[in-house]
Amino acid sequence: MDRYDFKSTETRWQARWTEKDCFRAGRHGDRPKYYVLAMFPYPSGRIHMGHMRNYTMTDVVARTRQAQGYDVLNPMGWDAFGLPAENAAMREKVHPRDWTLSNIAAMRDVLKSVGLAIDWSREIATCDPAYYHQQQKLFMDIHEAGLAYRGEAWVNWDPVDQTVLANEQVVDGKGWRSGAPVEKRRLNQWVFRITAYAQDLLDALDGLDGWPDRVRLMQANWLGRSAGAHIRFPLEEAADTSGNPPARLPAEAVGGANGDAAPSVRVFTTRHDTIFGASFIALSPDHPLIGALAADDPDLAAYVSECQRMGTSEEAIETAEKTGYRTRLVARHPFDGRRLPVYAANFVLMGYGTGAIFGSAAHDQRDLDFARKYDLPVLPVVCPAGEGAASFTRSFTDRDEAYTGDGRIINSDFLDGMTIDEAKAEVASRLSAAGLGEATVTWRLRDWGVSRQRYWGCPIPMIHCPDCGVVPVPKADLPVLLPDDIDFGRPGNPLTRHPTWKQVACPQCGKPAERETDTLDTFVDSSWYFARFTAPDASQPIDPAAADRWLPVDQYIGGIEHAVLHLLYSRFFMRALRKAGHVKLDEPFRALFTQGMVNHETYYDAERGQWLYPHEVEIRADGSVIRGDSGQVVQRGRVEKMAKSKNNVIAPTEITARYGADTARWFMLSDSPPERDMEWTTAGVEGAHRFVNRLWRLVHESLDRLPAAGAAEPETMSEAALALRRESHGAIARVSESIADLGFNRAVAHIYALANAVQDFANAGHNAADADWARREALETLVRLVNPMMPHLAEELWQALGHDTWLVDTPWPEAEAALLVHQTVTIAVQVNGKLRGTLDVATDIGEEALREAALALEPVARQLAGKPPRRVIVVPGRIVNIVA
Numbered sequence: 001m002d003r004y005d006f007k008s009t010e011t012r013w014q015a016r017w018t019e020k021d022c023f024r025a026g027r028h029g030d031r032p033k034y035y036v037l038a039m040f041p042y043p044s045g046r047i048h049m050g051h052m053r054n055y056t057m058t059d060v061v062a063r064t065r066q067a068q069g070y071d072v073l074n075p076m077g078w079d080a081f082g083l084p085a086e087n088a089a090m091r092e093k094v095h096p097r098d099w100t101l102s103n104i105a106a107m108r109d110v111l112k113s114v115g116l117a118i119d120w121s122r123e124i125a126t127c128d129p130a131y132y133h134q135q136q137k138l139f140m141d142i143h144e145a146g147l148a149y150r151g152e153a154w155v156n157w158d159p160v161d162q163t164v165l166a167n168e169q170v171v172d173g174k175g176w177r178s179g180a181p182v183e184k185r186r187l188n189q190w191v192f193r194i195t196a197y198a199q200d201l202l203d204a205l206d207g208l209d210g211w212p213d214r215v216r217l218m219q220a221n222w223l224g225r226s227a228g229a230h231i232r233f234p235l236e237e238a239a240d241t242s243g244n245p246p247a248r249l250p251a252e253a254v255g256g257a258n259g260d261a262a263p264s265v266r267v268f269t270t271r272h273d274t275i276f277g278a279s280f281i282a283l284s285p286d287h288p289l290i291g292a293l294a295a296d297d298p299d300l301a302a303y304v305s306e307c308q309r310m311g312t313s314e315e316a317i318e319t320a321e322k323t324g325y326r327t328r329l330v331a332r333h334p335f336d337g338r339r340l341p342v343y344a345a346n347f348v349l350m351g352y353g354t355g356a357i358f359g360s361a362a363h364d365q366r367d368l369d370f371a372r373k374y375d376l377p378v379l380p381v382v383c384p385a386g387e388g389a390a391s392f393t394r395s396f397t398d399r400d401e402a403y404t405g406d407g408r409i410i411n412s413d414f415l416d417g418m419t420i421d422e423a424k425a426e427v428a429s430r431l432s433a434a435g436l437g438e439a440t441v442t443w444r445l446r447d448w449g450v451s452r453q454r455y456w457g458c459p460i461p462m463i464h465c466p467d468c469g470v471v472p473v474p475k476a477d478l479p480v481l482l483p484d485d486i487d488f489g490r491p492g493n494p495l496t497r498h499p500t501w502k503q504v505a506c507p508q509c510g511k512p513a514e515r516e517t518d519t520l521d522t523f524v525d526s527s528w529y530f531a532r533f534t535a536p537d538a539s540q541p542i543d544p545a546a547a548d549r550w551l552p553v554d555q556y557i558g559g560i561e562h563a564v565l566h567l568l569y570s571r572f573f574m575r576a577l578r579k580a581g582h583v584k585l586d587e588p589f590r591a592l593f594t595q596g597m598v599n600h601e602t603y604y605d606a607e608r609g610q611w612l613y614p615h616e617v618e619i620r621a622d623g624s625v626i627r628g629d630s631g632q633v634v635q636r637g638r639v640e641k642m643a644k645s646k647n648n649v650i651a652p653t654e655i656t657a658r659y660g661a662d663t664a665r666w667f668m669l670s671d672s673p674p675e676r677d678m679e680w681t682t683a684g685v686e687g688a689h690r691f692v693n694r695l696w697r698l699v700h701e702s703l704d705r706l707p708a709a710g711a712a713e714p715e716t717m718s719e720a721a722l723a724l725r726r727e728s729h730g731a732i733a734r735v736s737e738s739i740a741d742l743g744f745n746r747a748v749a750h751i752y753a754l755a756n757a758v759q760d761f762a763n764a765g766h767n768a769a770d771a772d773w774a775r776r777e778a779l780e781t782l783v784r785l786v787n788p789m790m791p792h793l794a795e796e797l798w799q800a801l802g803h804d805t806w807l808v809d810t811p812w813p814e815a816e817a818a819l820l821v822h823q824t825v826t827i828a829v830q831v832n833g834k835l836r837g838t839l840d841v842a843t844d845i846g847e848e849a850l851r852e853a854a855l856a857l858e859p860v861a862r863q864l865a866g867k868p869p870r871r872v873i874v875v876p877g878r879i880v881n882i883v884a
Contacts, residue, residue: 004696006660010792025073034070039558045103048649050598063788067812075533080127086456096456114661126525132458133479134541141580157185189451210591222564224444228270231437233331268353273423274360276412277381282345284355365402453493457519465506465513527573560594596677600648602637611647662790670748706776709802714770721774727757728781729819749856756849854880
């Protein structure tokens with residue numbers, strides 16, 4: 001019994017839990033509900049430890065809440081549509097469905113092997129017709145509610161994946177999956193009217209107290225509310241001696257006001273207080289006015305093409321050289337009548353405001369750089385307090401830094417002497433009175449384009465009829481199924497060239513028509529899956545009673561990379577579903593936790609030009625790395641996020657086969673705070689495995705000294721027994737609080753401390769009846785507290801302690817308040833003489849327990865970087881000094 005037989009134990013308990021259906025949601029329907037959910041994975045076929053960290057955290061929450069008396073819903077599904085499957089079909093000559101289902105089966109087996117407390121009866125896959133049938137119903141309801149429409153717009157086009165991307169899917173000017181530079185195209189597509197809820201989405205962020213502040217800030221920045229003004233600048237031809245004909249400028253292309261056919265351009269600005277400092281107008285290369293001008297100007301057309309090849313991200317635009325092309329137009333200033341040159345400029349985004357700005361060069365660095373480049377006037381109109389208007393104006397003769405601070409208005413006619421806010425109000429008032437503009441609010445957010453020109457996605461249930469226009473598929477004819485006989489031999493969307501699938505009769509007039517061949521963005525699939533989990537077999541998309549019972553999700557766990565993709569879309573989708581009558585709430589997730597990544601060293605064989613897996617190398621005593629098969633020295637690279645591109649991934653099956661699932665779970669929970677990245681190291685896993693076996697021995701070596709399970713508490717207790725009881729109940733309180741706060745590493749540290757206290761108690765030789773009773777209580781407490789983290793080991797030890805019940809059905813331990821009242825002391829923890837943290841511990845804590853608690857502090861672990869300390873000096877009651 002010296003070592004824990006994890007192989008037989010883990011398999012046996014997993015079978016028992018499955019047979020008894022221990023994790024089925026609803027089996028405790030009389031209890032309050034708790035819905036915990038990990039963001040569901042894409043079925044790539046491989047699960048690495050980064051995935052497992054996420055699911056293990058979720059599992060700890062689920063098991064703890066169930067023990068605390070909740071009816072827990074902890075489901076699993078698969079985000080199964082998308083380009084990788086289609087690309088694999090082209091690469092490996094296999095159908096996307098077969099590739100996807102095979103991967104799901106492999107990944108399901110891995111997840112089950114680590115003992116997750118998942119209700120597998122609710123499993124869904126978004127590529128299952130049973131799921132996307134209901135999604136097609138939702139699309140039609142959202143369309144009927146006026147929140148889905150078809151329109152022509154500039155889109156992000158991925159030339160490699162041959163599909164449209166939403167703005168949120170363009171990362172640094174490149175496709176989020178392919179990495180190809182994104183192009184701009186104008187296409188007809190299906191769009192969700194997310195902008196209808198822009199203000200509501202922003203305002204509601206204040207109520208999401210359970211969300212990380214940085215996620216709320218990221219969403220607020222993406223929504224991008226800007227209060228400003230629209231200003232209409234009348235346009236006219238500049239003097240032209242080249243003989244070119246006048247530009248053809250249709251009023252609808254340039255924003256003629258109130259049906260006025262006179263050409264004008266409408267500008268959005270947040271700095272209308274600087275209107276008298278305007279020296280130029282700049283338009284996005286994608287602006288309709290530029291398109292009209294470029295039709296007669298080959299040089300302008302060439303400039304536009306050049307701009308469209310530039311990266312589309314804000315970062316790319318900010319870092320690129322600011323360039324412009326002066327057009328044949330001039331704009332008249334709305335107040336003083338000055339003629340301002342009109343440029344096409346590469347730094348103006350069509351997706352912000354109106355795609356047109358006026359440049360007040362003295363008060364915007366970008367505008368100043370542009371004005372200097374093209375020798376345009378620079379007139380300061382905001383003067384800082386304490387400076388004279390004349391001297392400040394003269395300072396801009398050769399100044400290269402814009403002034404963006406507060407001050408009084410100068411050089412601005414009727415605005416002179418006003419504050420910035422007063423000037424903004426006055427400008428807005430006069431523009432409105434003259435019919436040349438108005439105060440307004442604009443948003444960075446744009447409507448969500450959901451059309452994707454690919455096969456492997458949910459078909460959009462609409463039909464295009466030459467006579468009737470766009471017509472919904474009758475709900476009785478749903479689902480619109482994807483055809484199985486598909487040709488991936490050529491690039492592009494194979495649905496458009498299928499010989500029969502798109503041919504259909506119009507449901508209104510009966511004449512020949514065509515199905516919509518675009519499929520839905522896969523982010524639509526993930527924008528409501530959490531609601532489908534509440535009743536995955538319902539004949540309607542969302543069962544009202546089930547939604548009322550389970551929603552919102554009480555604790556959602558996933559990656560920060562989804563802050564402005566999945567999370568924002570899901571918040572909009574719930575509002576759309578509420579308007580369509582499917583749910584009663586707006587916010588889908590009450591609390592959100594974003595876990596850190598799992599990192600690992602990288603290893604590169606420069607001679608063969610390939611990255612190596614960790615199991616393919618050996619690290620020698622001198623720190624050098626060699627190939628395991630040849631002994632050839634390879635490069636030891638940086639510690640990076642586990643990724644297939646660098647082969648620095650560890651498969652859970654490798655770890656569970658060697659150390660067991662509980663060891664892997666314990667290490668991922670203990671290594672560092674869960675919101676931070678952690679490094680996967682062999683030394684760390686082996687340390688976790690040693691504790692597993694230590695806990696096993698601690699229980700088994702005590703069995704012959706313990707009273708029977710359920711024995712009555714002795715009437716009197718020695719001080720030693722009371723001290724151990726205080727340790728036990730203090731651990732209950734501290735571990736419970738840490739898990740509630742998702743501070744899993746702190747919970748682990750408290751469990752280590754209790755284990756050390758039990759070991760110290762045993763070593764001290766206490767053997768009276770009261771001591772043995774306290775020892776049993778401490779061991780049982782230790783096993784119950786470790787259960788959510790290492791459930792197989794805990795169940796086995798619970799049986800060894802003489803119980804015929806299962807921990808999965810055993811209530812969470814409760815601390816006795818009287819035993820929590822004892823003195824504590826604050827201990828300073830130093831590494832190499834520098835303070836790295838403090839510990840609040842009981843005054844009678846043992847030296848070994850104090851040592852373990854100090855080493856478990858996150859700042860200490862970061863300093864040690866996975867290496868054992870050279871020396872640990874413990875001064876009881878005062879300090880722990882660690883020599884690294």
